[in-house]
Amino acid sequence: MVRLEPRTEKSVAAPFVVTALAIALTLVAGSVLFLIYGKSPIAGFKAFFIEPLQSSYGIGEVLLKMGPLLLIAQGLAIGFRARIWNIGAEGQLILGAIAASMLAIQFDGSASPYLLPGMVLAAAAAGMAWAGIAAWLRTQFNANEILVTFMLSSVALQLLYYLVTGPLKDPMGFNFPQSITFSPAATFPILIENTRVNASLILAFIATLLAFVFMQRSLPGYKLIVGGLAPHAARYAGFSDKKAVWIALLIGGGAAGVAGAGEVAGPLGMLQRNISPGYGYAAIIVAFLGGLHPIGIVFSSALMALIYVGGDFARLSVGLPGAVTTIFQGLLLTFYLACAFLLNYRIRTTRPAPAAVSSSAEATP
Amino acid sequence: MTPLLKLTGITKTYPAVVANDGIDLAVLPGQIHAVLGENGAGKSTLMKIIYGVTEPDAGEVEWQGESVSIRSPAHARALGIGMVFQHFSLFETLTVAENIALAVPGRIVDLSRRIQDAAERYGLDVRPDARVQALSVGERQRVEILRCILQDPKLIIMDEPTSVLPPHSVAQLFDTLRALAGEGYGILFISHKLDEIQALCDSATVLRHGKVNGRTDPRTETPQSLARMMIGRDLPHANHATDISTGEERLGVFGLYHTPDDPFAAPLTGVSLTVRSGEIVGIAGVSGNGQDALARMLSGETVLPALQADCIQLDAEPVGHLGPANRRRRGLHFIPEERLGRGAVPAHALSENALLTGYDAGLAHGGFLDFGAMRRFAARTIEQFDVRCGGPGSAAQSLSGGNLQKFIVGREIELEPRVLFVSQPTWGVDVGAAAAIRQKLVDLRDQGVAVLVISEDLEELFEIADRLHVLFRGRLSLPVRATQTDVERVGLAMAGDFGQLERSHEPTTTPTEPDPSNEARLHG
Numbered sequence: 111m112v113r114l115e116p117r118t119e120k121s122v123a124a125p126f127v128v129t130a131l132a133i134a135l136t137l138v139a140g141s142v143l144f145l146i147y148g149k150s151p152i153a154g155f156k157a158f159f160i161e162p163l164q165s166s167y168g169i170g171e172v173l174l175k176m177g178p179l180l181l182i183a184q185g186l187a188i189g190f191r192a193r194i195w196n197i198g199a200e201g202q203l204i205l206g207a208i209a210a211s212m213l214a215i216q217f218d219g220s221a222s223p224y225l226l227p228g229m230v231l232a233a234a235a236a237g238m239a240w241a242g243i244a245a246w247l248r249t250q251f252n253a254n255e256i257l258v259t260f261m262l263s264s265v266a267l268q269l270l271y272y273l274v275t276g277p278l279k280d281p282m283g284f285n286f287p288q289s290i291t292f293s294p295a296a297t298f299p300i301l302i303e304n305t306r307v308n309a310s311l312i313l314a315f316i317a318t319l320l321a322f323v324f325m326q327r328s329l330p331g332y333k334l335i336v337g338g339l340a341p342h343a344a345r346y347a348g349f350s351d352k353k354a355v356w357i358a359l360l361i362g363g364g365a366a367g368v369a370g371a372g373e374v375a376g377p378l379g380m381l382q383r384n385i386s387p388g389y390g391y392a393a394i395i396v397a398f399l400g401g402l403h404p405i406g407i408v409f410s411s412a413l414m415a416l417i418y419v420g421g422d423f424a425r426l427s428v429g430l431p432g433a434v435t436t437i438f439q440g441l442l443l444t445f446y447l448a449c450a451f452l453l454n455y456r457i458r459t460t461r462p463a464p465a466a467v468s469s470s471a472e473a474t475p
Numbered sequence: 476m477t478p479l480l481k482l483t484g485i486t487k488t489y490p491a492v493v494a495n496d497g498i499d500l501a502v503l504p505g506q507i508h509a510v511l512g513e514n515g516a517g518k519s520t521l522m523k524i525i526y527g528v529t530e531p532d533a534g535e536v537e538w539q540g541e542s543v544s545i546r547s548p549a550h551a552r553a554l555g556i557g558m559v560f561q562h563f564s565l566f567e568t569l570t571v572a573e574n575i576a577l578a579v580p581g582r583i584v585d586l587s588r589r590i591q592d593a594a595e596r597y598g599l600d601v602r603p604d605a606r607v608q609a610l611s612v613g614e615r616q617r618v619e620i621l622r623c624i625l626q627d628p629k630l631i632i633m634d635e636p637t638s639v640l641p642p643h644s645v646a647q648l649f650d651t652l653r654a655l656a657g658e659g660y661g662i663l664f665i666s667h668k669l670d671e672i673q674a675l676c677d678s679a680t681v682l683r684h685g686k687v688n689g690r691t692d693p694r695t696e697t698p699q700s701l702a703r704m705m706i707g708r709d710l711p712h713a714n715h716a717t718d719i720s721t722g723e724e725r726l727g728v729f730g731l732y733h734t735p736d737d738p739f740a741a742p743l744t745g746v747s748l749t750v751r752s753g754e755i756v757g758i759a760g761v762s763g764n765g766q767d768a769l770a771r772m773l774s775g776e777t778v779l780p781a782l783q784a785d786c787i788q789l790d791a792e793p794v795g796h797l798g799p800a801n802r803r804r805r806g807l808h809f810i811p812e813e814r815l816g817r818g819a820v821p822a823h824a825l826s827e828n829a830l831l832t833g834y835d836a837g838l839a840h841g842g843f844l845d846f847g848a849m850r851r852f853a854a855r856t857i858e859q860f861d862v863r864c865g866g867p868g869s870a871a872q873s874l875s876g877g878n879l880q881k882f883i884v885g886r887e888i889e890l891e892p893r894v895l896f897v898s899q900p901t902w903g904v905d906v907g908a909a910a911a912i913r914q915k916l917v918d919l920r921d922q923g924v925a926v927l928v929i930s931e932d933l934e935e936l937f938e939i940a941d942r943l944h945v946l947f948r949g950r951l952s953l954p955v956r957a958t959q960t961d962v963e964r965v966g967l968a969m970a971g972d973f974g975q976l977e978r979s980h981e982p983t984t985t986p987t988e989p990d991p992s993n994e995a996r997l998h999g
Contacts, residue, residue, distance in 0.1 A: 329839045332830060342817040345776050346809070347831045348800030 114455045125401040132446035157427045158420035170305025176415035178369035180314040182393035184321040185365025187402040189358035192334035198259025199366040200390025201266030205240040206233035206367025207374045211381035214296035237367020245359040249352040289381040310372030322404040395443040477540045479661040485534035494520035496685040502661045509672040512682035513905035527551040557628030567608040575622045613644035630661040669698045722752030725925035727788040741765040741949035750925040757940030758929045765949035774809035775799035806893030818883040821872035826853040860885030877908035898929045953980040
């Protein structure tokens with residue numbers, strides 16, 4: 111007989127088992143998906159997970175996509191551990207991209223070494239401000255931050271569309287909905303030759319280090335964690351829950367804003383209608399898949415980046431539709447959440463005593 | 476006579492502990508049989524096995540002479556085993572009859588008649604059409620018992636039924652149980668209160684560390700001999716120094732009013748009290764009479780608006796507008812009755828839980844955690860307060876209730892409070908640990924700390940408190956000296972009659988205290 115038993119002690123292995131199980135189940139479901147499309151699963155997975163890593167171009171693309179995912183997921187994970195659910199990183203990223211672009215456009219042609227750092231700071235501030243709206247509504251009126259951050263993402267997108275077709279449109283751009291191309295001082299330098307990997311990846315790793323210190327070593331981080339694990343204990347200890355809402359949302363918004371700067375001042379080099387292929391949403395999956403732990407998130411962001419790039423490879427070499435990438439992301443999150451109960455429960459197999467079975471049958475009224 | 480229930484060699488092992496180890500037990504019809512033991516002695520596990528919640532690993536259960544395996548509570552009820560739980564499971568918005576109809580088939584009209592019959596027969600005075608939310612705790616328990624009886628059991632398990640009752644309701648409950656036994660019902664009475672078992676039961680099985688440590692007729696024993704069987708030594712008693720409650724006033728509460736968000740919780744109306752350095756002030760009363768709201772207001776978990784800040788004063792300074800952390804900085808430490816999830820973070824190690832209230836006391840520097848200091852603090856607390864656990868790295872949820880309470884009490888004492896406020900210090904704590912905790916509170920008092928204790932346990936309050944208040948439906952009685960009153964008068968006050976108790980009140984007006992006659996009018 112198989113039964114579930116609540117865990118009395120935290121398991122060290124459980125987070126790894128859960129992640130591995132989620133990935134394994136995603137691969138199984140992915141095979142079924144490939145078969146439905148009439149493609150060989152082996153060829154499909156080869157295109158998805160092997161081919162991108164066989165060329166320096168592929169590896170470069172993976173690293174390029176890993177940057178924003180890592181940065182945003184680190185910020186979101188801090189909030190998630192405090193049980194503040196910011197799911198609007200996409201909108202905060204867009205606001206960051208807009209703020210960075212405005213500086214780049216304003217100071218077009220400048221060679222100042224302060225321009226790029228200025229753009230990063232402006233992007234962080236804009237992302238924070240956008241998330242801060244949700245924090246203010248939550249602390250002032252107890253408005254649910256899930257809904258507010260999510261809806262603000264739609265607002266951000268409309269704002270972007272307005273700006274690239276109006277005030278920030280390139281006057282010489284034949285009416286295309288995009289800004290001027292940024293000057294070199296307003297773009298991140300390339301990190302690895304012959305790839306698009308730029309210095310914004312370093313920002314993501316710095317954020318990882320900061321997140322680690324903040325969550326594992328600092329008192330404010332401890333207070334956030336207590337607020338997430340045991341809200342009554344946090345209130346008893348006197349940790350302000352309003353402060354927790356503000357800190358969580360500002361950190362998440364700031365990180366997403368910087369990621370936005372990384373896109374417009376990185377591979378795009380301009381502000382346009384499509385800034386992010388859903389990094390802000392994918393980062394939610396990355397944060398959970400990494401166990402909300404700064405180190406785990408490094409690996410999960412690499413995996414998610416591989417899925418993004420692998421999706422492109424699979425489309426070209428096997429002919430799978432582009433939506434496969436999104437389906438893979440969804441499968442991964444669904445299976446992870448389904449497996450996450452193993453963090454708190456364990457499966458025990460017990461053999462029923464044969465004598466007990468027979469006597470209970472007699473006793474049945 | 477064939478026993479109703481006979482257990483032979485019942486054994487149940489959990490990953491960390493052998494909860495039941497070869498337990499034999501027999502209950503005859505018409506017998507009130509006590510199962511006596513400290514918390515953690517294995518009483519709950521045994522009851523879960525009898526009621527079909529868990530299966531034993533080994534051993535045999537016989538019901539009326541036939542071997543059975545009880546698979547579920549529904550199966551247990553079908554056999555004729557009923558249980559009245561310590562925590563009630565009634566729907567507050569339904570009437571008594573409607574609640575019972577959820578468990579007993581039949582039309583409400585017929586059921587109401589049967590309820591009335593049973594109520595008269597066994598002295599379970601309660602109206603079938605009353606809404607549960609309007610009932611007192613004692614009445615709710617009667618509903619639980621009625622629901623149990625109307626399902627036609629032969630054996631009734633009572634799980635610590637008196638722990639929620641004021642003293643005068645206990646006598647009434649015992650009359651009911653005797654009447655039930657007189658009609659041939661078997662009763663399993665679980666308790667760790669020795670005097671009750673002596674007054675009620677005609678046989679007792681004493682459990683200790685999961686084993687049967689004795690079988691006896693409790694009427695032929697003394698409380699001391701029963702205690703020795705239960706805990707292996709005499710009952711410890713807190714040593715009380717002479718009354719020195721002439722110290723400076725530390726905590727003052729003046730005319731505190733508060734209506735909690737929960738519509739069924741008692742609002743506080745004009746609560747006033749003072750606690751001086753070097754005294755223990757006790758607040759008696761049955762839970763649910765405003766204890767929770769009062770605790771939250773005094774701890775700072777509920778903050779007063781700035782205009783009412785001076786309703787609560789520490790060292791004659793208003794603190795009503797301050798949160799828990801600020802009050803703690805001024806020397807007020809609070810120990811809540813919920814240990815897991817409020818007094819401690821369940822998933823965190825003890826060293827991390829030391830940080831919960833100790834982060835100001837050298838466990839963090841410049842915003843960064845000092846893991847060495849956290850471990851040392853936890854290790855010191857574990858050692859000094861005899862906390863049984865795996866060490867500073869053990870998760871709070873892995874400790875037994877009593878040991879976790881010792882850790883939390885120890886943590887707050889290590890942080891050197893000037894005012895210590897404890898809610899239900901020994902709830903669910905075994906006798907040995909409870910005595911240790913009481914002794915620590917008395918020691919603190921002797922060192923000049925002002926101690927305020929909310930407790931349901933009258934014996935405990937009479938043992939340690941210098942002055943006593945009673946809280947009833949959000950009103951707090953005037954204080955009386957513990958030596959100048961008795962259990963009966965406090966018991967009456969716990970049921971709402973403050974008159975007898977307050978007669979022994981001595982006015983001790985100080986310049987900061989408002990005229991107590993205002994209170995008297997309020998209470999009148």
